[in-house]
Amino acid sequence: MKTIVINNQKGGVGKTTLAVHLAWYLAETGLRVLIVDLDAQANATDTLAENRGQITAAELFKPTAQIAPVRGNGFTLAPADTSLTDVDRGDAVSILTLRQNLAAASEFFDACVIDTPPSLGLRSVAALVAATHVLSPVYLEDYSLKGVRGLLQTFLGVQKRYRSEAIFLGLLPSLFNSKSPRQRAHLEQLLRDAGKHVFPGHIVARDGYAEAVAERAPVWTLKRRSAQEAGREIRSVLAAIAERLN
Numbered sequence: 001m002k003t004i005v006i007n008n009q010k011g012g013v014g015k016t017t018l019a020v021h022l023a024w025y026l027a028e029t030g031l032r033v034l035i036v037d038l039d040a041q042a043n044a045t046d047t048l049a050e051n052r053g054q055i056t057a058a059e060l061f062k063p064t065a066q067i068a069p070v071r072g073n074g075f076t077l078a079p080a081d082t083s084l085t086d087v088d089r090g091d092a093v094s095i096l097t098l099r100q101n102l103a104a105a106s107e108f109f110d111a112c113v114i115d116t117p118p119s120l121g122l123r124s125v126a127a128l129v130a131a132t133h134v135l136s137p138v139y140l141e142d143y144s145l146k147g148v149r150g151l152l153q154t155f156l157g158v159q160k161r162y163r164s165e166a167i168f169l170g171l172l173p174s175l176f177n178s179k180s181p182r183q184r185a186h187l188e189q190l191l192r193d194a195g196k197h198v199f200p201g202h203i204v205a206r207d208g209y210a211e212a213v214a215e216r217a218p219v220w221t222l223k224r225r226s227a228q229e230a231g232r233e234i235r236s237v238l239a240a241i242a243e244r245l246n
């Protein structure tokens with residue numbers, strides 16, 4: 001099972017929007033998908049509620065939690081709830097428990113997408129430890145080299161400490177406005193500072209995303225022309241991500 005963690009300690013950078021669309025996309029390609037919502041704000045959970053499975057995300061931090069697919073289609077959500085914040089105060093041993101429980105689930109699922117909270121607590125570390133791949137959306141409006149370095153250092157630190165072989169897929173510019181000189185300048189700066197860690201592609205800021213998430217449907221299924229355009233754009237990014245999982 002491929003486990004893709006969408007991670008950035010910052011909020012509002014497009015993590016959840018990307019996580020749910022990646023899950024939808026992978027399910028559409030015929031994969032059996034598990035999505036784990038580790039953010040107590042439960043945005044992904046609200047959007048994907050109809051795929052809710054028996055085991056909550058918080059329960060995945062307890063030994064031998066057995067997660068099974070819902071219904072026939074396999075698309076299953078391990079939902080967030082407020083008890084997730086307690087996980088961060090729990091024993092550090094549960095960092096490894098998440099990885100173990102997901103390993104046990106791998107007979108039922110081909111891909112697992114993990115949405116993370118905007119903080120670097122135990123939950124986020126556990127997600128990075130469980131990851132086979134990590135993708136970090138970045139918002140170029142408030143670009144800072146320090147923030148980018150922090151993301152990469154966290155990834156490398158976890159990789160070393162927990163002997164993980166996770167692959168860093170890259171920093172993915174999100175909510176990108178190509179008409180903004182400020183954002184374009186920041187993108188150029190990011191490419192100069194950390195070019196080899198930048199994912200080839202970006203997700204454009206478009207109205208359709210908020211509507212899609214509210215309507216609980218992928219942006220490419222909405223009728224409005226702007227949503228269709230967003231759909232084409234994000235699908236090409238998602239296809240590039242999917243290709244790198246193999």
Ligand SMILES: Nc1ncnc2c1ncn2[C@@H]1O[C@H](COP(=O)(O)OP(=O)(O)O)[C@@H](O)[C@H]1O
Binds near residue numbers: 203
């Ligand atoms: N590509 C995009 N274009 C326009 N709005 C977006 C885009 N991605 C996310 N948003 C909006 O930005 C806000 C934060 O996005 P979200 O995915 O929840 O970020 P995070 O999970 O990092 O906090 C939400 O209101 C969401 O609808």
Ligand SMILES: [Mg+2]
Binds near residue numbers: 016017043116
């Ligand atoms: Mg979020």
